Amino acid sequence: MSNLQNPPALNLPTPLGFWDNTLGTLSRELSPQQFKTWIQPLRLLTHDVSDSSLTIGAPNRFKLDWIKKTFSDRFQELATQYFGQATTLNFVLDVEGGVAEAAPVRGGTEPTLAGGAMASEDNPVQVEQVFEIEDHSKLNPSLTFETFVTGKANQLARAASIQVAHNPGSSYNPMFLYGGVGLGKTHLIHAIGNHLLKEKPNAKIRYIHAEQYVSDVVRAYQQKAFDRFKRYYHSLDLLLIDDIQFFSGKSRTQEEFFYAFEALLSNKSQVIITSDTYPKEMAGIDDRLISRFDSGLTVAIEPPELEMRVAILMKKAAEEGIPMSEDVAFFVAKHLRSNVRELEGALRKILAFVRFHGREVTIEVARTALKDLLSIQNRQISVENIQKAVADFYSIKVADMYSKKRPANIARPRQIAMFMAKELTQKSLPEIGELFGGRDHTTVLHAVRKVAEERSHDSQLNHEIHVIEQTLKA
Numbered sequence: 001m002s003n004l005q006n007p008p009a010l011n012l013p014t015p016l017g018f019w020d021n022t023l024g025t026l027s028r029e030l031s032p033q034q035f036k037t038w039i040q041p042l043r044l045l046t047h048d049v050s051d052s053s054l055t056i057g058a059p060n061r062f063k064l065d066w067i068k069k070t071f072s073d074r075f076q077e078l079a080t081q082y083f084g085q086a087t088t089l090n091f092v093l094d095v096e097g098g099v100a101e102a103a104p105v106r107g108g109t110e111p112t113l114a115g116g117a118m119a120s121e122d123n124p125v126q127v128e129q130v131f132e133i134e135d136h137s138k139l140n141p142s143l144t145f146e147t148f149v150t151g152k153a154n155q156l157a158r159a160a161s162i163q164v165a166h167n168p169g170s171s172y173n174p175m176f177l178y179g180g181v182g183l184g185k186t187h188l189i190h191a192i193g194n195h196l197l198k199e200k201p202n203a204k205i206r207y208i209h210a211e212q213y214v215s216d217v218v219r220a221y222q223q224k225a226f227d228r229f230k231r232y233y234h235s236l237d238l239l240l241i242d243d244i245q246f247f248s249g250k251s252r253t254q255e256e257f258f259y260a261f262e263a264l265l266s267n268k269s270q271v272i273i274t275s276d277t278y279p280k281e282m283a284g285i286d287d288r289l290i291s292r293f294d295s296g297l298t299v300a301i302e303p304p305e306l307e308m309r310v311a312i313l314m315k316k317a318a319e320e321g322i323p324m325s326e327d328v329a330f331f332v333a334k335h336l337r338s339n340v341r342e343l344e345g346a347l348r349k350i351l352a353f354v355r356f357h358g359r360e361v362t363i364e365v366a367r368t369a370l371k372d373l374l375s376i377q378n379r380q381i382s383v384e385n386i387q388k389a390v391a392d393f394y395s396i397k398v399a400d401m402y403s404k405k406r407p408a409n410i411a412r413p414r415q416i417a418m419f420m421a422k423e424l425t426q427k428s429l430p431e432i433g434e435l436f437g438g439r440d441h442t443t444v445l446h447a448v449r450k451v452a453e454e455r456s457h458d459s460q461l462n463h464e465i466h467v468i469e470q471t472l473k474a
């Protein structure tokens with residue numbers, strides 16, 4: 001067990017030595033710009049001594065393709081030269097590499113999968129295997145309940161989250177939070193994690209985006225490191241997994257997640273999942289997972305209503321030290337209605353303008369700072385905005401616009417929204433169908449014709465459509 005105290009002879013080829021050597025050579029052969037662009041972002045991910053192979057990770061697909069096409073032969077030559085034997089090089093996508101530290105190979109300080117840092121007794125080479133699952137929570141400390149503004153649209157989701165944060169693993173397990181983009185799902189689940197971390201600093205908590213989980217599964221698979229993978233995920237106290245719709249069609253990931261899920265629930269550990277739609281509507285996800293997702297508490301987060309948008313703007317502006325009056329906040333909130341991320345973007349523009357020009361925040365200033373954004377909004381009413389406006393008007397959930405439910409109180413507003421989407425946007429029938437939960441274009445066509453026909457003799461319907469249109473253009 002003493003390889004750490006008994007380092008290999010200096011001239012023994014090691015993966016780290018190879019990597020240093022290769023970087024040195026390529027930095028001399030390429031221009032500094034080329035080296036910085038293509039080579040520096042690469043990471044040596046694994047070295048499998050048993051089959052003489054190395055895995056090199058590129059941070060995105062573009063770089064990966066380019067490296068494979070342009071540099072793989074040179075890497076190959078350098079590897080053969082260095083190890084004195086044929087060595088297989090695998091180039092893979094390294095999602096984590098984009099945010100990881102520059103050091104290509106790390107050992108020891110953080111837990112590594114497959115016992116990475118520990119060379120085995122009968123393996124004279126110190127293996128710097130870097131399939132790591134980082135052992136910290138990845139929580140963003142600024143996403144807390146305190147910084148989360150509440151309104152009708154999210155009060156249920158917030159209340160459930162607080163309940164879960166106080167009693168993890170007991171009442172609502174799993175908790176499944178769903179809603180459209182930029183509505184605060186990620187914020188809320190970080191808030192739960194941050195709360196628990198404060199209460200129980202030793203709790204093992206992990207936030208992970210579903211895409212990252214997929215790539216962890218892929219790497220565990222490549223490196224035959226599932227034991228370590230399982231040990232890590234199955235031993236958490238709280239797993240927060242974001243945007244689980246990314247599991248769609250990925251059966252191996254779903255299988256692993258199923259085991260993790262079962263293990264965590266039987267340990268009374270809390271699982272919290274977010275998605276853009278509710279469990280039964282998820283496409284490409286195994287039925288047994290869907291039924292598990294739905295077995296705890298499923299709660300929606302809706303687009304913020306006007307007053308909430310105003311409150312968010314005022315709170316965030318005050319946090320930035322530049323107070324915004326209610327009338328300015330109303331002006332902005334009336335024009336930007338789709339989600340909180342969009343509001344934050346608008347606020348950033350206004351604050352930058354104010355700081356740059358040394359002005360107060362007035363409606364005029366907001367109008368000027370948001371000129372581009374507002375003209376785009378006015379010219380292009382989005383399907384999402386139509387869905388929200390129609391759902392608000394008829395008091396149904398926005399999620400019902402994408403759902404397969406058919407009761408008349410939902411189906412009719414949905415048809416009206418499809419009709420308005422055709423009238424007020426440039427979208428084609430198939431595109432509209434897609435935005436209404438993947439419906440066929442013939443369904444949209446049917447809705448458009450039906451509503452157009454009814455509208456011509458139904459003055460009540462005509463009026464309703466008119467009112468909704470006004471709110472969209474307000």
Ligand SMILES: Nc1ncnc2c1ncn2[C@@H]1O[C@H](COP(=O)(O)OP(=O)(O)OP(=O)(O)O)[C@@H](O)[C@H]1O
Pocket residue numbers: 143147148149150154179180181182183184185186187188243276312340341344
């Ligand atoms: N109620 C709220 N109060 C304060 N800030 C909020 C609120 N809702 C959302 N935000 C902020 O809006 C931004 C977008 O929210 P978040 O990333 O949580 O959205 P999301 O629902 O996870 O979206 P996506 O599905 O795109 O990941 C974040 O900066 C978040 O802090």
